[in-house]
Amino acid sequence: MLIALDYRDKRPLYEQVKEKLTNLIAAGALPEDEKLPSVRALAVELAINPNTVQRAYRELESEGFIYTVQGRGNFVSKSSMWQNSKYKEIMEEIRSLFEQALSFGIKKSELLELVEQVCGTERGDKE
Amino acid sequence: MLIALDYRDKRPLYEQVKEKLTNLIAAGALPEDEKLPSVRALAVELAINPNTVQRAYRELESEGFIYTVQGRGNFVSKSSMWQNSKYKEIMEEIRSLFEQALSFGIKKSELLELVEQVCGTERGDKE
Amino acid sequence: MLIALDYRDKRPLYEQVKEKLTNLIAAGALPEDEKLPSVRALAVELAINPNTVQRAYRELESEGFIYTVQGRGNFVSKSSMWQNSKYKEIMEEIRSLFEQALSFGIKKSELLELVEQVCGTERGDKE
Amino acid sequence: MLIALDYRDKRPLYEQVKEKLTNLIAAGALPEDEKLPSVRALAVELAINPNTVQRAYRELESEGFIYTVQGRGNFVSKSSMWQNSKYKEIMEEIRSLFEQALSFGIKKSELLELVEQVCGTERGDKE
DNA sequence: GTGGTCTAGACCACC
DNA sequence: GTGGTCTAGACCACG
Numbered sequence: 001m002l003i004a005l006d007y008r009d010k011r012p013l014y015e016q017v018k019e020k021l022t023n024l025i026a027a028g029a030l031p032e033d034e035k036l037p038s039v040r041a042l043a044v045e046l047a048i049n050p051n052t053v054q055r056a057y058r059e060l061e062s063e064g065f066i067y068t069v070q071g072r073g074n075f076v077s078k079s080s081m082w083q084n085s086k087y088k089e090i091m092e093e094i095r096s097l098f099e100q101a102l103s104f105g106i107k108k109s110e111l112l113e114l115v116e117q118v119c120g121t122e123r124g125d126k127e
Numbered sequence: 128m129l130i131a132l133d134y135r136d137k138r139p140l141y142e143q144v145k146e147k148l149t150n151l152i153a154a155g156a157l158p159e160d161e162k163l164p165s166v167r168a169l170a171v172e173l174a175i176n177p178n179t180v181q182r183a184y185r186e187l188e189s190e191g192f193i194y195t196v197q198g199r200g201n202f203v204s205k206s207s208m209w210q211n212s213k214y215k216e217i218m219e220e221i222r223s224l225f226e227q228a229l230s231f232g233i234k235k236s237e238l239l240e241l242v243e244q245v246c247g248t249e250r251g252d253k254e
Numbered sequence: 255m256l257i258a259l260d261y262r263d264k265r266p267l268y269e270q271v272k273e274k275l276t277n278l279i280a281a282g283a284l285p286e287d288e289k290l291p292s293v294r295a296l297a298v299e300l301a302i303n304p305n306t307v308q309r310a311y312r313e314l315e316s317e318g319f320i321y322t323v324q325g326r327g328n329f330v331s332k333s334s335m336w337q338n339s340k341y342k343e344i345m346e347e348i349r350s351l352f353e354q355a356l357s358f359g360i361k362k363s364e365l366l367e368l369v370e371q372v373c374g375t376e377r378g379d380k381e
Numbered sequence: 382m383l384i385a386l387d388y389r390d391k392r393p394l395y396e397q398v399k400e401k402l403t404n405l406i407a408a409g410a411l412p413e414d415e416k417l418p419s420v421r422a423l424a425v426e427l428a429i430n431p432n433t434v435q436r437a438y439r440e441l442e443s444e445g446f447i448y449t450v451q452g453r454g455n456f457v458s459k460s461s462m463w464q465n466s467k468y469k470e471i472m473e474e475i476r477s478l479f480e481q482a483l484s485f486g487i488k489k490s491e492l493l494e495l496v497e498q499v500c501g502t503e504r505g506d507k508e
Numbered sequence: 509g510t511g512g513t514c515t516a517g518a519c520c521a522c523c
Numbered sequence: 524g525t526g527g528t529c530t531a532g533a534c535c536a537c538g
Contacts, residue, residue: 277481280486281484337486340485344482344487345491345495348475348482348492348495349499351475351478352495354471355472357404357407359407359464362500365475366496368472369492369496373483373492
């Protein structure tokens with residue numbers, strides 16, 4: 001699964017687990033209906049408490065990223081389940097950060113350049 | 128001072144106080160060497176614990192936004208003190224959010240449009 | 255038999271199997287004394303554990319929907335066996351949900367309209 | 382607070398706590414911005430583990446019924462926060478139960494009578 | 509004092 | 524084996 005926790009990170013562990021998994025799912029690294037590691041197995045792999053993994057899984061499910069089958073395990077959902085709401089959420093975060101940036105005197109041209117930079121490095125991979 | 132706290136906000140109160148003050152300072156609403164309200168006065172005005180204001184001021188000082196003179200009060204620093212480091216910090220945040228946005232399938236064109244929107248509404252104020 | 259399981263459904267599989275079978279029986283699709291598929295056959299058809307089917311059959315029997323003949327198989331009961339108790343059970347569920355609905359501010363008129371909608375769509379099929 | 386847990390109930394304790402609180406909030410028994418008992422206090426009152434109460438509170442918050450202020454406590458939200466989504470959820474539950482009822486041979490007239498009964502007992506209280 | 513996170517370990521239901 | 528709930532008890536951040 002290749003997940004690494006960062007104990008210097010201030011965020012709670014279960015949030016880091018969530019973030020890692022959502023990134024893998026969003027990037028398409030985990031295809032639909034793929035089985036995720038069991039709660040216990042992932043807990044062992046990350047050397048954390050099963051409850052912590054379970055909380056991550058529970059929240060991922062309530063956000064539509066995965067679905068749970070009693071006695072079977074956790075599986076990744078169809079992307080249509082999360083796509084739209086996550087899109088809105090991220091756009092709102094960016095808008096808010098943009099406004100803060102402007103109030104600190106950052107110029108439109110700098111923002112545009114930043115878009116170019118980031119998209120440039122990713123363009124080869126995805127388009 | 129016109130600071131309003133939002134108790135529904137998940138962030139700690141001292142962070143909200145910091146944010147409001149940095150915004151006022153960055154926007155130029157508080158000129159250099161202007162005296163800020165005393166810890167006690169601001170605490171009363173906002174109906175919060177003086178410790179909370181204290182912490183906000185302490186961190187603002189360590190970030191270079193204000194300077195403290197023992198027995199006199201707190202004053203806003205020259206903008207050269209914070210300008211550069213805050214600029215880098217925000218740009219880094221935006222870059223990181225951009226990368227996350229791309230991994231969730233958000234397109235370059237959407238980002239560019241967002242820049243236009245935000246700058247459009249702000250342009251009249253600042254340029 | 256035409257039973258489809260929904261693995262995204264939160265309920266246990268044996269409950270889904272029960273629900274599907276009771277619906278078939280209640281709708282009259284399975285006439286009295288009709289033989290049901292064997293535990294093993296249904297387990298294979300649905301690609302689930304025979305224990306799961308077993309449990310569904312056991313509970314259907316204790317609720318009066320089917321009867322078991324050792325060594326012969328499972329057969330659907332006369333409707334008089336389950337009709338009355340199931341009727342009471344469902345009416346009680348609806349009454350309880352109605353009361354909850356009212357406490358959340360849902361109006362009588364909305365409930366009446368809902369009845370019309372559901373009965374309207376079903377009337378063509380059944381009457 | 383007058384909450385009583387039912388240990389014969391099959392549902393998890395945290396769900397019972399949630400249900401009791403949502404009912405109190407929906408019925409208007411707890412006005413907006415009213416402070417709820419602290420996690421620990423309610424845990425003692427109900428003789429359960431604080432973690433269980435906390436889970437109830439956390440989920441109530443994510444569903445918009447209450448809001449949490451670090452170091453202060455939990456408070457009931459404006460009804461606009463939950464009204465709409467809860468309305469849809471309940472209507473969907475009722476519709477689903479209606480359809481099941483019809484497949485078991487329950488008549489439209491019985492449903493209508495049930496609406497009258499329930500609304501009749503409540504009408505005096507609320508309209 | 510408040511809520512929030514995490515651990516360790518137990519027990520249950522389902523498959 | 525799987526996930527789900529609950530307990531007991533610890534530690535932290537915030538006010």
